[in-house]
Amino acid sequence: MNLNESWLDEFPQDTGLCYLNHAAVAPWPRRAAEAVSAFAHENLQQGARDYPRWSRTERHLREQLQTLLNSPSSNDIALVKNTSEALSFVAQGIAWDVGDEVLISDQEFPSNRIPWEALLELGVTLRSVSLGSQPEQALINAMTERTRLLSISSVQYGTGLRMNLQLLGAACRERNILFCVDAIQTLGAQPLDVQHIQCDFAMADGHKWLLGPEGLGVFYCHARVREQLKLTQHGWHMVEAMGDYDRSDWRPAASARRFEPGSPNTLAQQALSASLSLLLDVGLETVASELDKRICLLATLLSALPGVTILSDLSPERRSGIITFSVSGVDLKPLHRKLMDAGVICALRGGGIRWSPHFYSSEGNLKLAVSRLDTLIAEARDNNASR
Known part of the structure; x- marks a missing residue:
């Protein structure tokens, strides 16, 4: 070895x-612990004197995540609290019609089930597909003219079954179906190329294979669908003219930052950026x-x-x-x-x-x-x- x-x-x-137990909560690498320690010491002695530098770490983290996902742009990257929040942004953001259908598998973690179940009161149908011996074909066969979105975990959390996302992405594109990937059991463990798999949305927490802390994750949202999602949270950080606090004619950021309403988790950003530097170095x-x-x-x-x-x-x-x-x-x-x-x-x-x-x-x-x-x-x- x-x-x-x-x-x-x-x-x-x-x-x-x-x-x-990296598929649950992973240990941090030394460099992440050292980054947090240094950040805490800086806060102790200087407070937020160097906040602009913290903002540069935030930008760098987006770029690191862009690299890991092979996203077309760092503008496609939102920094979110967790996978569930990102999935909820999608579920609550789409303008659903009565009779629209969402497909998931029968092996999903609750994060990729409950946000869709919450849509039942809107008249949306949720179908849980048994994957069987031919998982992708089972999902493709379940697609109908009413299917609006397929949401699938890249790797099933229970047994580690890895899905052929390229095949599913191609099937969704052919049928004009939105493709959402819960990538929490892949990102940081295996390469994931959002352009190659043609997904509209992908999300993951930082605390598993990415070796980072809980409370900070990534939401990839393709530019072609970004404005299709109705915003459900608003605040100073999600506006286009961020930092112009006296401006009253605000509008949402054109980038995926539109999904980040308030103050960022600067402490977790220090840790996750350090952890990602290890993965990218290796x-x-x-x-x-x-x-x-x-x-x-x-x-x-x-x-x-x-x-x-x-x-x-x-x-x-x-x-x-x-x-x-x-x-x-x-x-x-x-x-x-x-x-x-x-x-x-x-x-x-x-x-x-x-x-x-x-x-x-x-x-x-x-x-x-x-x-x-x-x-x-x-x-x-x-x-x-x-x-």
Whole structure:
């Protein structure tokens, strides 16, 4: 496994900790913690004396996110609180007609379900499509003349199923259907090209694969649809003439900043920009390649354990940074709790235990996690046998 020592230096985690929960909330790299510390010290000593420099960090962050998404312009990037807020901007911003239809999958996290369910009172129909063995074809087959929008997670949070977004984007363009991508389980783990997949909207939080803090995310909104979204929040930061506080004839910014009503989260911007600098220094192709090696290693190690069944589709075109497994004859809830107590940080998702390493996770650390799992499974079976 090609592990760069400088990557490990960025993540000086507690000895013996096996952090396999990047699909939930990720640890920060050293540079993000240092950026926050420096920012706090600056505030302590100087307050907002250098606020213009903070604004330059905000602009730089948009440019970093533009690079990660391959957005046509940084003007397409809004800095939002989280994925749910961005999805709500879309759901509440479209001028729906009675009978309009939204398609989602049957595996979506509530963030990509509840905003659409809230439209039912407007006469909008929500259809949850079973993905089955041919996920994209199932969604395409479900499209009708009433389908107004398809909203899909780029990677399904439970089992890590990776979608063919290019195929779905092309189908939406052919049928004049809006295409919305919840990219929270892809951005920072694998390359995502919004131009290549032809999406109208994409959004993600910073606290998973982007290695940043909670409370700050990205909303990509293509220029072709930006003014189609009715604004649901207003304030000083979303106007075209931002900074001209005495002006009464305001209008929304032409850029995606129109979705940012008030004061920015300058503290989180410092952290997220630092974290993104690491990902961009390493390169997303390298990040994806190294992460894939770790998923393949875990698949090999887990498959060797008696009774372990991998629930994730591990074919090359479907693999993501998530591997979910079950254990026959073992109650997963207490097993998950004991894994957490043993320092294997993971989640209970998708009908199994979900592990999600990142590009920097060491081979030794992954083997240690599997060894601890093996021991706990044996203990659970011994306890079952003695009852």
